[in-house]
Amino acid sequence: xxxxxxxxxxxxxxxxxxxxxxxxxxxxxxxxxxxxxxxxxxxxxxxxxxxxxxxxxxxxxxxxxxxxxxxxxxxxxxxxxxxxxxxxxxxxxxxxxxxxxxxxxxxxxxxxxxxxxxxxxxxxxxxxxxxxxxxxxxxxxxxxxxxxxxxxxxxxxxxxxxxxxxxxxxxxxxxxxxxxxxxxxxxxxxxxxxxxxxxxxxxxxxxxxxxxxxxxxxxxxxxxxxxxxxxxxxxxxxxxxxxxxxxxxxxxxxxxxxxxxxxxxxxxxxxxxxxxxxxxxxxxxxxxxxxxxxxxxxxxxxxxxxxxxxxxxxxxxxxxxxxxxxxxxxxxxxxxxxxxxxxxxxxxxxxxxxxxxxxxxxxxxxxxxxxxxxxxxxxxxxxxxxxxxxxxxx
Amino acid sequence: xxxxxxxxxxxxxxxxxxxxxxxxxxxxxxxxxxxxxxxxxxxxxxxxxxxxxxxxxxxxxxxxxxxxxxxxxxxxxxxxxxxxxxxxxxxxxxxxxxxxxxxxxxxxxxxxxxxxxxxxxxxxxxxxxxxxxxxxxxxxxxxxxxxxxxxxxxxxxxxxxxxxxxxxxxxxxxxxxxxxxxxxxxxxxxxxxxxxxxxxxxxxxxxxxxxxxxxxxxxxxxxxxxx
Ligand SMILES: Nc1nc2c(ncn2[C@@H]2O[C@H](COP(=O)(O)OP(=O)(O)OP(=O)(O)O)[C@@H](O)[C@H]2O)c(=O)[nH]1
Ligand SMILES: [Mg+2]
Numbered sequence: 354x355x356x357x358x359x360x361x362x363x364x365x366x367x368x369x370x371x372x373x374x375x376x377x378x379x380x381x382x383x384x385x386x387x388x389x390x391x392x393x394x395x396x397x398x399x400x401x402x403x404x405x406x407x408x409x410x411x412x413x414x415x416x417x418x419x420x421x422x423x424x425x426x427x428x429x430x431x432x433x434x435x436x437x438x439x440x441x442x443x444x445x446x447x448x449x450x451x452x453x454x455x456x457x458x459x460x461x462x463x464x465x466x467x468x469x470x471x472x473x474x475x476x477x478x479x480x481x482x483x484x485x486x487x488x489x490x491x492x493x494x495x496x497x498x499x500x501x502x503x504x505x506x507x508x509x510x511x512x513x514x515x516x517x518x519x520x521x522x523x524x525x526x527x528x529x530x531x532x533x534x535x536x537x538x539x540x541x542x543x544x545x546x547x548x549x550x551x552x553x554x555x556x557x558x559x560x561x562x563x564x565x566x567x568x569x570x571x572x573x574x575x576x577x578x579x580x581x582x583x584x585x586x587x588x589x590x591x592x593x594x595x596x597x598x599x600x601x602x603x604x605x606x607x608x609x610x611x612x613x614x615x616x617x618x619x620x621x622x623x624x625x626x627x628x629x630x631x632x633x634x635x636x637x638x639x640x641x642x643x644x645x646x647x648x649x650x651x652x653x654x655x656x657x658x659x660x661x662x663x664x665x666x667x668x669x670x671x672x673x674x675x676x677x678x679x680x681x682x683x684x685x686x687x688x689x690x691x692x693x694x695x696x697x698x699x700x701x702x703x704x705x706x707x708x709x710x711x712x713x714x715x716x717x718x719x720x721x722x723x724x725x726x727x728x729x730x731x732x733x734x735x736x737x738x739x740x741x742x743x744x745x746x747x
Numbered sequence: 748x749x750x751x752x753x754x755x756x757x758x759x760x761x762x763x764x765x766x767x768x769x770x771x772x773x774x775x776x777x778x779x780x781x782x783x784x785x786x787x788x789x790x791x792x793x794x795x796x797x798x799x800x801x802x803x804x805x806x807x808x809x810x811x812x813x814x815x816x817x818x819x820x821x822x823x824x825x826x827x828x829x830x831x832x833x834x835x836x837x838x839x840x841x842x843x844x845x846x847x848x849x850x851x852x853x854x855x856x857x858x859x860x861x862x863x864x865x866x867x868x869x870x871x872x873x874x875x876x877x878x879x880x881x882x883x884x885x886x887x888x889x890x891x892x893x894x895x896x897x898x899x900x901x902x903x904x905x906x907x908x909x910x911x912x913x914x915x916x917x918x919x920x921x922x923x924x925x926x927x928x929x930x931x932x933x934x935x936x937x938x939x940x941x942x943x944x945x946x947x948x949x950x951x952x953x954x955x956x957x958x959x960x961x962x963x964x965x966x967x968x969x970x971x972x973x974x
Contacts, residue, residue, distance in 0.1 A: 443786060447807075452805055489834060492808075526838060564811055618816070
């Protein structure tokens, strides 16, 4: 429905656009109605242009993407829910301040009712899963589900999401979250080493992307339609996809970043303010492409490899220090960097020229939307956790 | 949505305390100040108040670290004050906020005068700050916020003062909200800036400024509420 109101992309005539949409709606229903339900097709639809198109469809497809049975929802919470829950106060504070997440014209009374439901969903999921810990920003994710599918179903979806995609963010500490953030710079480095080096010398860190990652961009995007479009994408993909999307946004803003003063404050400030008019469909397909080209396993290997080289180069425990967020001596680190970079460049010149990657990227642009790479992305989503896969295809 | 725009534009809104004669030098010094304290004590409101000149209509939970900045002129010297507004929830400070402790020139501890628990958290904030800061003696101040909520005060001034004295940290009680207190929030941060300016060894070296116009009277630290 939102697609209808938006101007069609790349000069497609409106009627053509509408018929494309109609076709997609039909395909989605076909996948939903086939026996067994064609979940892989639904994933492709959720990734490809426009995502799942309407909230009505999302209500039907999101549960399938998460393998949640809609006829077996958790019971409504009892009154004791709020009584001795250690997170209640923090949840309350955050939900009360989350007015911006609700549609602008919504009457106060209705919004307040939804805020109460939001608190209940969060507390219920936490209560049923004592291993999960609340974090500020979790409420930004839950509110999206509440607004799209309603309280009961949202509880079930959020519970599944929290024990899978968001699991790392809900540990007792944020060490794993930090670890995931550590993927950001290597991805950027693969595509645009100049940008990477600039950010590195600004020592901007990755905290600017923290709220993007742990709220799936729900905290920073003002237009709800963009948020749900992204959720379609992320629900269909590997749980690390949000970090690829974060990288794609930074890469998209290359010029702005390079024009910025090279210091932590300026770059952090620039990047933490997301432009609201991003070309979401293009960025989504780029994120998918990047994921296919540089899958998490490869990035992890690179990180590990770098670690060996660096620690071998010196007794200086650069890597450990960096991961402990303590700053090693900047000069020393720069020296390592420079040498590594020379080595890397020579290596990549001999094997796989970097420029090729740019070309490849440009050529592959939109392939995810067209479905070819989408398959790979979908496949990787299933490879991610065998347990999860079993749940999807019992 | 409007609130987001508000918060986002605080950098643009930042105004200078420079008088008409205050020509900005080529490169102004930067004072980095980190603002810490429990969730909901009003860190975002205080930093916004100082940088944008008013109380924000709405705030949201801070996730990670937000950055605000304002240029001021002190004794004729143009100085950028950078405020790092941090998340209050414990899990963030444990692993995320450390990055921002480095190179800071001053620390502002905030508690909520209407919430005794936020006051009781101060020792752990102070302890943590000690652990992260390499330079031992950087200026620190303690701010009790929300003094406008008179009937709800849980932290009496004498208790807070005693605590402040024990730790030798100057105490201010204020309100980010009360419009009459605008000058006060301003005075608090300006006091800190003055302190930093006289705390030269820590700062970037800067060509001396011979134009010594005293634009802002040195505010006196207050230990009572100015509401
Ligand atoms: N009455 C009153 N309310 C205030 C004042 N300062 C802040 N508040 C309110 O207190 C609540 C929390 O303010 P924030 O600035 O968001 O708190 P914070 O410390 O940044 O919280 P976190 O980001 O969660 O760490 C908001 O609802 C503000 O409106 C004040 O001086 N007086
Ligand atoms: Mg805040």
